[in-house]
Amino acid sequence: MSKSEDSQSKQASELQEILSDFSQFYIVIMLNEGPIHGYGMIRAFKQRTGKTLSAGTLYPFLQNLESKGFVSKKDESTGKRPKIVYSLTRKGRSFCDRLFKRFQSITVSALEPSLETCASCGAKVYEGAHHEKVDGVELAFCCVHCAKAFITGQ
Numbered sequence: 001m002s003k004s005e006d007s008q009s010k011q012a013s014e015l016q017e018i019l020s021d022f023s024q025f026y027i028v029i030m031l032n033e034g035p036i037h038g039y040g041m042i043r044a045f046k047q048r049t050g051k052t053l054s055a056g057t058l059y060p061f062l063q064n065l066e067s068k069g070f071v072s073k074k075d076e077s078t079g080k081r082p083k084i085v086y087s088l089t090r091k092g093r094s095f096c097d098r099l100f101k102r103f104q105s106i107t108v109s110a111l112e113p114s115l116e117t118c119a120s121c122g123a124k125v126y127e128g129a130h131h132e133k134v135d136g137v138e139l140a141f142c143c144v145h146c147a148k149a150f151i152t153g154q
């Protein structure tokens, strides 16, 4: 196994370990939107999903993310009100990018098995892709103009 394959499979198992359920995935989404405090996450989770996010799920998970270096926290408590604000670190952001890309490719292939990508501009083609043989290989394009641009190299 090469070094890069090894780190890829390590990343994949890291993702699986971290995202053992939907609430955890949603916590990552909320963190990705910007710095947020714990109670804010519980409130936003309820508003947006209609489900309850328990402190017993949230805080150990945040701690886990912090121990992996994905999240940093800042104490913004005022007076008697404790307020710890969590935000993604640079490492956490690149983790999110990988995670969302991976998730996107999983959901896209699950929801849209017939989805094609334009070989010229990269647009996703839901139906009615234009097909053209280029050097003996049939490629999909979003429209004839893209196909023409691709073939003439313009």
Ligand SMILES: [Zn+2]
Binding pocket: 118, 119, 120, 121, 122, 123, 141, 142, 143, 146
């Ligand atoms: Zn196109």
